[in-house]
Amino acid sequence: MRYAGTRMFKSFGNIYSSLRFYRGIAPPFHGCRDIQSLKLTIPIQAVIFDLLTALLDSWSLWDKATNNDPEQGYKWRRRYLELTFGCGAYQPYEDLVRASAKDPWPEVKDTLGRLKVKGYALGVVSNCSIELGRRALQRCETADSTTFDAFVTAEEVGFYKPHPDTYRAILSALDVKPHEAIFVAGSSGDVVGAAAVGMQVVWHNRIGLPALPGSAPLVEARSLDVVLEGFLGVIRGGKSQLRRCLWPTWVSSGFGEKFPMRAARSIVQCFAQKTSGRPVWEVVVYEYVTNLLHYFHSALHSISWLQSSTAAYLTVSARQTSQSQLLMQLRNTSTLALRGVSSISASSSCARRSILSSFASHYSTTSVSRSIARPAVTTLRPALATCAAQLNSSVFSTPAQIHIRTMASQASKIQVKNPVVELDGDEMTRIIWQDIKDKFIFPYLDIDLKYYDLGLEYRDQTDDQVTVDAAEAIKKYGVGVKCATITPDEARVKEFNLKKMWLSPNGTIRNILNGTVFREPIVIDNIPxxxxxxxxxxxxxxxxxxxxxxxKDQIIPGEGTLEVIFTPKGGEPERIKVYDFAGPGVAQTxxxxxxxxxxxxxxxxxxxxxxxxxxxxxxxxxxxxxxxxxxxxxxxxxxxxxxxxxxxxxxxxxxxxxxxxxxxxxxxxxxxxxxxxxxxxxxxxxxxxxxxxGSLGLMTSTLATPDGTAFESEAAHGTVTRHYREHQKGRETSTNPIASIFAWTRGLIQRGKLDGTPEVVKFAEALEQACVDTVKEDEIMTKDLALARGRKDREAWVTTREYLEAVEKRLKKSLQQAKL
CATH class of the missing domain: 3.40.718.10 (Isopropylmalate Dehydrogenase)
Structure with missing residues (x-):
């Protein structure tokens, strides 16, 4: 597979603007030195490294090139990164890796060995070639046969980092989901790219490179063993006991110490206030307070103040409690207990609402938010909205944009009772598939997706077993949604260097489920x-x-007789003569x-x-x-x-x-x-x-078994290879996503009917109607539909993502009116 080439990214800024469509899940966290206090919500299964400079010392090479002047070497290397990221010209990168391969950082081998002992899967992703990358990795591997579990290069994927598909390829190779992996970045560009696909990111920033806009690692340190300290010291059996910390983004964003101190005092004030002998907020957030204490470790008066103010709640006397004892008490206290939330009055202070917002913004994905009763949380929405505005306008010394994901929004998600099996696909439809999830599934539904990657590379890697497993999962859970996939021919076998020409995944799934595929057009009145x-x-x-x-088909090499033999169970073979070939030909049974x-x-x-x-x-x-x-x-x-x-x-x-x-x-x-x-x-x-x-993009496809026990929906079209090639070149694309959206909605409708959850059905129907009304009422459509109307001018159509954004606006309005 060839590299995407220098035209893939036109400028350094465009790399990051292109990533704005992908959502990361990692909260920003700069400069933490006690990684063991950092807590993550999901058990970590794998640690993934950038090759340069997370593992290899490429900086000394630049110092030598400038007569061992570190300052000049830093400037040269930084400018090199800007230029290569800016234009995609990576040929010099090969030379850099080749020269650096003999010099991994001193702590690399020990760190890798310790991670391996702890049970982590180890992976590496790089922009260099396969051959050179493997030689470089051999220098990093330890003497006791510690090897990497997966290694992916841009040469294999067809994209340079920080394109999302590069990171997805290493996740697929390790068979882990994004939130199950920690990515060790070597550059700020990797911080943005890895976070964009959902990985949690730490930054091995060896010489203190400046952060780029949008880069916010969980941890940043100048040594590999320091940045991974928590994983080296407290892990057992490859399962991280860490959980996501509550250190707010604003603390690390240059807003000074005033607000953190104010936040700390607001927490304790809430502890101290009582109603009918009980605290209004019985809240213990030891991660938050612990990190505040670390941040103000030199301000003993603030620690003393925190101790004395929380003494009543913690039933610990400030006079008898040292800082270390207080921290131990906090660490041994339950993570978070929110009670009496409904008793918060409308007159609550801005400071108190600020703390709730900070809790909510980082706990929105945990079970805590689901445990709050919906009526109680709903009453907090106005206060939270007011809090966000006040935080932006008055709390900070400089303006800030804050995205607050509240417990109210999380708790108001529509609950999907039982799992849905998700089958990912290939090329342009794979990209659209992810966008659909980010815009229409995750923000609105609390859903358990059983994910199977049916991308061609992974099917080849698993000898197509993943397709069989996906079909069996649909039989188990009852409902599946499938992205379009490649059925390989001779050209694809060569392009992807496949082991063999694998069968159609659709055919395999249909044969296992033994159902009927129903194709129904999506009728839009203004599409001729x-x-x-x-x-x-x-x-x-x-x-x-x-x-x-x-x-079974075959090539007949020459003259001969073709026969079919059927052997009944317990009977004699029956021979059926098919044809006498006088020369070469073909045959099929x-x-x-x-x-x-x-x-x-x-x-x-x-x-x-x-x-x-x-x-x-x-x-x-x-x-x-x-x-x-x-x-x-x-x-x-x-x-x-x-x-x-x-x-x-x-x-x-x-x-x-x-x-x-x-x-x-x-x-x-x-x-x-x-x-x-x-x-x-x-x-x-x-x-x-x-x-x-009107269009191949206006067709639903559902597979159903006669007894109704298994159902799969998919887009009726292919992977839109031609558009994908344009996307690889960095050009705008206008691929119709309607059929892919309907693949999700038809699956959700079936899930809702089976589970008896009409709200799921109504949501899916609202999303379908939003797709139709965006074309019919707003006349916003992709290029194929505009051409069907006889419009060839650029003003007549929008890009895929512009259409999705228009649908999103329609959907929000519809759901608000329906009060879903």
Whole structure:
């Protein structure tokens, strides 16, 4: 795979502006020297390193180049980073790695060995080539055979850091989720890039580089063992006992010591105030107070003041308690206990609301927020909003932008009772998929996603076992949502250096679930039909088992006889002569089963009744008298036995038609019916229907089993490779995300129906309507829809993300009106 090249990022600033669409989860935390007091909400499974300069000493090389003048070496190296990040010209980077490979930092081998003993998976991600990177890593590895579990380079991924896909590749290689990994950055650019994909980041800032806008590591230190101190000293079995600290972003952002002191005093004032003999806030936040004490370790009067003010609550006398004893008492106290929140009156002081905001902004993802009763929290929203404004305008000595994620917003998320299986995909749709989650899923839903990476590289890495595991997960949990994936051909095998030409993941999943795929157009009134006569939807029911998608095909090398042999259980083999080849050719054998056809029939009849549309079944039974004839006979038998009365009661009908006659009838009709088709026929005709209604991006695709125990929804189109190539070049793209959004909504609707949670169904329906209204009412659309309307000018369409932002505005307005 080739590098994306120098045109991928046009300027240093553009790198970070491009990352604004991705959300990091790590709170800012500068200069902490006691990492053991830092606490993270999620157990850490892996530690991932940047190669330069987190592990390798590339600074001494620059010092030598400037006659051992560290100051000049620093300037040269810093300027080098700016230039290379700015234009993507990384050829000199190879030389830098080559020269530095023999000089890992002195503490590297010991640190890596200790991390390995603690049970962490270790990974490295670098912008250098595979070969050179591996040679460099060998210098870092310890003498006792400690090796890295995964190593990913830009050469493999096709992107340079800090592009998000580079970091996602190392997470995939280690099989960990972003929040389960700590990234050790060697530059401020890595701090931003790794945080953008959801990793928690520490910065090995060896010589004190300045931070870039938006970079906020959990910890920053000038030594690798110091920056990872907590992981080296307090971990057992690879599971971190750390939790996220409550050190507010404003303390580390240059606002001085006034507010931290004010915050500390406000905490203790809340402890001291009592109503009916009980504290209004029974709050113990030992992380917060501990970090305040560390921050003001030289201000003994403030420590004494904190001790005396909290003495009553902690039942510890200030005269008998030293600083260390107080800290021990705080550390042994429960992490957070919020009681009596509903008793906070509207007259509460700004300072008190400030503290609640600081708690909420960093605890919004923990179980604490879920334990607060919704009515009590809802009453706090006005106070929290006022607090944010007051913090911005008056508390700080300089203006600041503060994003406060409150317990109120977290507690008001819609609860999804049972898990949904998420199947990630490839190329442009993978990028859009992440954007959809960030904008429409995580902010609104409290949902447990069972994640499976079906990206082609990981399928190859697991010998396609991940696809099988994902299908089994859908069977277990009942609902899955799938991003579009690559089905490799010869060119893809070469492009990705695959072990083999893997089967279609869709085919594998469908065969395991043994269901029916229903493709239904998304009708938007102001998008012209390419088939103008279509007034009502046409739903294609595609049999999702067997036929060509499980066929065995082969090349016949020369003259010979092709035979098929069937051996009945306990019987004699039966030989069926197929053809006498006079020369080279090709052959194919395929199959289906009565059980699968019966399930297909039941699903099709049920869908027609649900949609209140007539059902047609199409085959070529005049040619394939036994094969297609079996489909025809089973459908007719089931209709007569189980569904005829229900159809007639609703004024509906069922009819079998030859495939060629059915296609002709479909084109000249007004629509308004369901067609049950065999696997290949349904594959082809569903795309024709989608395009006929305006765009391949306007088609839903759902797979359902006859008994309703398994359901999967996906986008009906591919991975949009052409747009992805443009994206790799740094150019704007206008890919229609509607089908991918509907993949999520149809899965959520099914989940809500199974769980009996109508609020989940209503949310999904509101999101679908927002997508349609953005095009229909606001006339904001992607390029494919604008072209369908005959508009080729740039003003007629928006980029993908601009469309998503417009949908987001529509959705927020809709949810506010519906009070969801």
């Amino acid at each position: 039909r390419l088939v103008p006569g279509w007034k009502q939807p046409i739903i294609i029911g595609r049999h999702a088992f067997g036929d060509q998608y499980r066929a 395929q199959y289906n089963t009565d059980e699968s056809i019966i399930g297909f029939a039941h699903s099709s009849f049920k869908m027609a009744l649900l949609k209140e549309m007539p059902l047609y079944m199409s085959t070529k039974n005049t040619i394939l008298k036994k094969y297609d004839g079996r489909f025809k006979d089973i459908f007719q038998e089931i209709y007569e036995k189980d569904y005829k009365k229900d159809f007639e009661a609703k004024g509906l009908w069922y009819e079998h038609r030859l495939i060629d006659d059915m296609v002709a009838q479909m084109i000249k009709s007004e629509g308004g019916f369901v067609i049950a088709m065999k696997n290949y026929d349904g594959d082809v005709q569903s795309d024709i229907v989608a395009q006929g209604f």
